[in-house]
Amino acid sequence: MMGQEKSRVGQMEAGNRGRVTYSPAYTMVPTYECFNRCSYCNFRQELGSKGGLGLERAAEILDSLVDRGVVEILILSGEVHPQSVARKGWFDRIYKLCDLALSKGFLPHTNAGPLYFAEMAKLKSVNLSMGLMLEQLSPKLLQTVHRHAPSKQPVVRLRQLEWAGELEIPFTTGILLGLGETREEICETLEAIARLHQRWGHIQEAIVQPYSPGTRQTGDAPGFDLQELPAIIAIARDILPPSITIQIPPNLVTQPDLLLACIAAGARDLGGIGPRDEVNPDYPHPQIAQLQEILHPAGWQLRPRSPIYPQHYPWLTPRQQNALRQALLILADPV
Template structure:
């Protein structure tokens, strides 16, 4: 059972034969890609505030140290990106800041916004005004959130990371696989082109990796909306001592995907 999947009404199930098939895959079983494609994007970390405190994450800053890009800074960065030949504006930030981030909330209120998602809507409009396609990674969202934000986004995304209950997500403000899968499903129900993926090396097993990939496939087959699946390795940092997965591990996981 996927942690908290039942709470969110997510009914993803795994065919044991499919799990075993993925676990048997090796890099030699997969043909090399005929070519590589990419999108030039300008990276905009809208805020480093996040309600979660995942131990492997180096992106978020603690309350009192978190930053928030101003509209002027956003437009300036977008113009620099456009001048450099970028076609996409990648807006990323931690999941909606909670009550601990009083300074972030006060600044948003000063600018006339109820929350960071209202602000995201407007900066996406700035990106469109500057000729760039917005792609937003705002964390867990509801269908209502997606319905509104799809008006100003070419695509959106949130990493599933894993369907397993891992210590890396432990704590009073913990993200859960059920909630993440609910977000992936909500994007599909609102016809939002979506990027998601798994994080390798945060305490999950090989079976967890297989099940995570199958969960993504299952939701995509229902809603036809997953445009990209990221296979990302964890990196050691001052907050945790997770070891970076070796090349052999990453090649095998990519082959499974």
């Protein structure tokens, strides 16, 4: 398997040399309510806040996005407790949002925290890819930033990545830096991602994300030292299999020289770029023209992509393949 992977990846790299990708995306949030209380979170709202998105409004938004170059619809949600009576209604809304987006020719990608195996299996039919950040595996974080976040238990998140492999779901995961982890713990988390991918071949991207302070966090963590980011990316590139693309968020790496240093160290994707970063609302996404002005003089070509990579096309249903064909036409002639 590894020999075949190296050959396939070598062919991919030959065609993508000098290329940095991003996904033209729009984020929809079924609910900001979350039973976890991570001290660094700038997304969460208290239970009972009643925010979020209904199907009628979602349909209006999707219709407004037609012919605007958007391909990916990221369904990003706060989490409902696995044993809550509200769980079924929450999951049904996520499924219906994905089904609606797919029916209108968009490519859904869901990140809604840990899910049951049956929930993942059902969402597979209406998502072209899915995601869950592994963050860090260090158990000591359960006594600090994750003290009130039951779903951040490492075993729970590792199981999610394992199930995604079993179900043949193209997957995005990653690490979050600046939580109190050591360099050794960073390597251990990356090695866990590598082992899962070597078994299942399903992980498309690993996000290397620096924690950045925001106005809604409850803790006082100062954030990750961005000057260390290129070195961590180089470590990730050395540990992870070559078919896993390293992704960085350009709205959190705003200094042009630092962004270029991260790309030189091995990052090749900038993630979903749209009107708003819901996870980090204090840090607006840059415009594509701004990124081109940084990348092109340094010899990098910025190119749009879909949320599923070509090696995983055979995992799609006919309905998903049809939506993908429409999206690829848009990507070949971006608006």
